[in-house]
Amino acid sequence: MSDLAALTDPARRLAAAGLCLMLGLGAGQAGTQDRAFPGAAGFGAVATGWRGGKLIPVTTLADTGKGSLRDCAEDGTGPRICVFRVNGTIELDSPIMVGSQVYIAGQTAPGSGIQIKLGKAGHSPLIVKNAHDVVIRFLKLRPGTGAGKGNTVDALTVENASRVYLGNLSMAFAPDETFNVHVSGAVASDITLADSLLAFSLDKANHPDGRHSKGALICSTEGRGYDCGRITLWRNIFAHHRDRNPDVKATTIGPVEVISNIFYDPISQFGEFYDLAGDASISYVGNLALAGPSTVNPPPEAVQVFDWEPGKSISVIAEQNASRHCKGGQPLTILDAEAVVHEVRNGSPLSAPVLAPDSLTEELPATVGDALPDRSHRDELDKRALRNLARCQGKVIDHPDEVKGWPDPVVREPAPDADGDGLPDDYEAANGLDPQKPDDIWAMNDGSGLSQVETWLALLAGDREATRP
Secondary structure (H helix, E strand, O other): OOOOHHHHOOOHHHHOOHHHHHHHHHHOOHHHHOOOOOOOOOOOHHHOOOOOOOOEEEOOOOOOOOOOOHHHHHHOOOOEEEEOOOEEEEEEOOOEEEEEOOOHHHHHOOOOOOOEEOOOOOOOOOEEEEEEEEEEEEEEEEOOOOOOOOOOOOOOEEEEEEEEEOOEEOOOOOOOEEEEEEOOOOOEEEEEEEEOOEEOOOOOOOOOOOOOEEEEEEEEEOOOEEEEEEEEEEOOOEOOOOEEEEEEEOOOOOOOOOOEEEEEEOOOOOOEEEEOOOOOOEEOOOOOOOOOOEEEEEEOEEEEOOOOOOOOOOEEEEOOOEEEEOEOEEEEEOOOOOOOEEEOOOOOOOOOOOOOOHHHHHHHHHHOOOOOOOOOOHHHHHHHHHHHHOOOOOOEOOOOOHHHEEEOOOOOOOOOOOOOOOHHHHHHHOOOOOOOOOOOOOOOOOOOOOOOHHHHHHHHHHHOOOOOO
């Protein structure tokens, strides 16, 4: 049986834990200890401050109270891992303010995973603000319009935070940005958004500016005395956003990297890069921009660069990119090189591996979003977005009903854990532990070179060591 085949069966996957991770880690096992998990890349891969903490089970889909996601995510007592013993939809009446030193491990949810939407809340469902060392993986963040004006409702907001890794998220139905990194008189840095599917933001919904379907806004700013940079967007798919695919600013603290992403079917613009926050350095490498059914004709450039602020500079590394219409035809313009002042430089080191842009439509759909190796978490909304990409179909939407709204979850019971230590019985039996006796979750797994709890999390996620750039 191949290594990949082993990962599609939970029992074989757990039995092969040591072998799988040894194959993934290779000889440099110690190198994983300075990264959030095997294969983590980009500037946010240093988000390790949750290690050594307690394991907190999420046992209810309630908005608040003991056993809720909020109770674990907002816990301020120190390092912790949120593991899910339930699955389904969590409806929020106020945003969850994710605190420091936490790993929200959505890959542990049974059934079709965890979907989060808004009830009475008027802000983003998850906000990582004034926090550090945060890992959030394998969740579906689909707010809807919420109870406010829509101008503060992203699928996910990161503000004044550092050492943050966001991976395998499915984000949709946002009336403001789908993803936003914001800084207000502080620092936002060392952040990765990877392997995620950002789709179906809401255009003519409840935003006061009117039509406002947006992909990602990186380094929006407020006040003075801020810094924003060292941010990586890696291996994501953006589909059906009017513009901001992505919008990027930065300051001299470090670059913003846009590496090996697919940007599909905007209306008016793909990427827009600005010097409004300060001297900006941006790497745009290995990406594929695809005009689609919603896109204006003639399609815009893959990147438009705006040098607007006197005394501030903007430089762009643009390499190994491709741009075309999803129906084929002639390549489209990559960089708007005539109407703006900019510098294109070659050969700068990157913090994440680069894939060839023509391989992205084959490689990324299999892994982006809340997609476990056995596909148990992938639901119809994400399948629709990926079918649209494959078939050159779909459009920017105004309301979730246009794509049949929020999918109903497939509910399953969690794996048995007889001793209550957080590690399921089948994992313990496959790794020489006693399912009837609580174990030290931070003890070393001899096969993987990681702790037992990290080995289990990596197995569930299908983590692999990325080739170092």
